[in-house]
Amino acid sequence: MAMTRRELAACELNFWDHVRKGSTWTAASQAAGVDRAQSYRWRKANGFRTPAPPREVSARYLSLDERLRIADLRLAGEGVRAIAAALGRAPSTVSRELRRNSTPGGARPPGSRQRPRPATYRPYAAHERAAARARRPKLAKADDPVIGPVLSAFITAKMDLRWSPQQISHELAVAYPDHPELRMSHETIYQSLYVQGRGHLRADLHRQLRSGRAVRRPHTVAGPGRRDTLPGALSISARPAEAEDRAVPGHWEGDMILGSNCRSAIGTLVERVTRYVLLVHLPGAHDAPAVAQALTATIQTLPMHLRRSLTWDRGTEMARHAEVTLATDMAIYFCDPHSPWQRGSNENTNGLLRQYFPKGTDLSVHSVEHLQAVAAELNGRPRKTLGWATPAEAMNRLLSDPSQPVVATTL
Numbered sequence: 001m002a003m004t005r006r007e008l009a010a011c012e013l014n015f016w017d018h019v020r021k022g023s024t025w026t027a028a029s030q031a032a033g034v035d036r037a038q039s040y041r042w043r044k045a046n047g048f049r050t051p052a053p054p055r056e057v058s059a060r061y062l063s064l065d066e067r068l069r070i071a072d073l074r075l076a077g078e079g080v081r082a083i084a085a086a087l088g089r090a091p092s093t094v095s096r097e098l099r100r101n102s103t104p105g106g107a108r109p110p111g112s113r114q115r116p117r118p119a120t121y122r123p124y125a126a127h128e129r130a131a132a133r134a135r136r137p138k139l140a141k142a143d144d145p146v147i148g149p150v151l152s153a154f155i156t157a158k159m160d161l162r163w164s165p166q167q168i169s170h171e172l173a174v175a176y177p178d179h180p181e182l183r184m185s186h187e188t189i190y191q192s193l194y195v196q197g198r199g200h201l202r203a204d205l206h207r208q209l210r211s212g213r214a215v216r217r218p219h220t221v222a223g224p225g226r227r228d229t230l231p232g233a234l235s236i237s238a239r240p241a242e243a244e245d246r247a248v249p250g251h252w253e254g255d256m257i258l259g260s261n262c263r264s265a266i267g268t269l270v271e272r273v274t275r276y277v278l279l280v281h282l283p284g285a286h287d288a289p290a291v292a293q294a295l296t297a298t299i300q301t302l303p304m305h306l307r308r309s310l311t312w313d314r315g316t317e318m319a320r321h322a323e324v325t326l327a328t329d330m331a332i333y334f335c336d337p338h339s340p341w342q343r344g345s346n347e348n349t350n351g352l353l354r355q356y357f358p359k360g361t362d363l364s365v366h367s368v369e370h371l372q373a374v375a376a377e378l379n380g381r382p383r384k385t386l387g388w389a390t391p392a393e394a395m396n397r398l399l400s401d402p403s404q405p406v407v408a409t410t411l
Contacts, residue, residue: 005123006068012042019050062089062097062130067123070094074121101126142192147181155189159208162355165189167381170388210351230334232322236311236342239333243309249273249398250308253346254295256286256317257353259363265317266363266371267295268353270345271306274394275386277349277378279371283364288319299328306398309333311343352378 003011015032023031029039062070066087073083080098084091102119142148154175158168165186176182184192193206243251251272256265267280280294299307307330312318314334321332335342356374357363379392386394 006065006072009064009068009124011038015039015042016051017053020053061134062093064123064127067097067126070097071121071123074098097126101129140192141181141184141188151182151184155184155192156202156205159193159205161377162208162210162352163381164210165193166384170382170384174388208355210355230314230316230319230321233314233334234332236333236335239309239311243272243311246273248308250306252310253343254310254312255343255346255350256282256291256315257350257357257363258286259357260360264362264364266353266357266366267291267298268346268350269298269310270349271391271395272345274391274398275345275349275383276391276395277375279353279375281366281368281371286317288317291317292320292323296324296327299324299330303399304329311335311346313340313343349378 011032011034015028015034018028018031019025025039025043026036029036032039066089069087070083073086078086080094081091084094087094098119098121102121103125104119141151151172154172155168158171163171168189169184169186172183193209239251242248249271252269253272254267254269256267258265265282265286267282267286269278269280270276278298280291280298282290282294284290299310307328309331310324311333312321312335314337318324318332318334321334324330325332340347353374357366376392379395380390382388382390
């Protein structure tokens with residue numbers, strides 16, 4: 001009685017196992033239960049060399065035996081869920097295996113009533129394809145001689161505009177919708193930047209990242225700082241719930257970025273729904289009177305329906321917050337001590353701004369026009385949280401129609 005493919009594969013593994021243990025060809029053939037003619041075919045297929053023992057494969061991945069069972073059950077007419085139950089695997093695992101490793105079927109000839117030939121699943125070929133994909137190292141897309149220059153030129157152009165790798169990854173899919181080979185995940189872009197000079201990317205391109213680093217740095221916990229108290233300050237716990245869930249526009253977060261030796265500063269405001277950025281010009285002092293005056297002038301440029309609240313850090317520069325509230329009719333709330341995450345959008349924006357205004361530089365030299373240009377560039381970047389719309393587009397919707405639900409239309 002002829003052996004099935006699975007039985008023959010098991011016999012071959014048994015044969016080579018005995019050969020590696022020192023058995024002769026004849027003894028190994030007898031132990032495997034096959035004749036010498038079959039063992040000769042195996043030896044000839046391997047160039048008369050003893051193959052290396054099979055690599056230990058994690059249980060996460062399908063084995064050859066599982067692929068053989070998939071093929072048998074598929075021929076028996078079983079569906080994906082039935083096969084998955086028989087293997088003890090998730091249906092998505094079986095579905096992905098059949099989609100990746102099946103041989104495409106033939107198309108229906110023009111004008112013919114013949115049914116197109118369905119895709120076929122061949123377990124041995126599937127196992128070889130999976131092994132080939134698992135081999136490391138792989139040729140990175142940035143190193144590919146054909147698509148590498150195209151990707152590198154695109155990435156370099158966007159990085160020079162200080163786009164993040166995640167924004168670039170999304171824009172690649174938009175710019176090349178019909179070329180899936182020109183897609184790169186943001187993690188792959190990061191890896192290409194961290195390996196200096198990889199492929200066609202400039203060796204110094206990592207400096208355009210917000211961190212400016214060529215390697216990753218583990219997150220650390222900030223140490224305790226100085227606690228400042230502000231007379232009459234409203235706690236963030238009293239802020240309306242509509243500000244917390246970003247359901248209603250007009251709630252802002254604010255802070256300052258400081259220059260060298262804390263002698264100069266720029267005020268920053270970020271709207272929580274649209275992530276729209278406003279920069280406050282502070283050419284001279286940045287004490288409480290100067291901040292109150294500049295902040296009042298900036299807020300007064302906003303329509304009333306966008307002046308619902310402002311959340312700020314507990315800095316002494318906001319000692320005159322009551323004057324700002326009186327002049328602008330905007331309530332000001334203050335974060336808990338040592339809790340910068342309560343102004344997460346503003347903290348993220350301040351990090352982006354450091355690419356334009358590095359630490360240790362004099363910030364008083366920047367004009368109002370330059371601050372407006374930087375804010376416009378930030379507001380022109382597509383944002384994932386806005387469904388890849390830009391903050392400028394989201395803000396324009398608010399200004400044209402205050403009742404329009406910005407989040408619902410952009411997410």
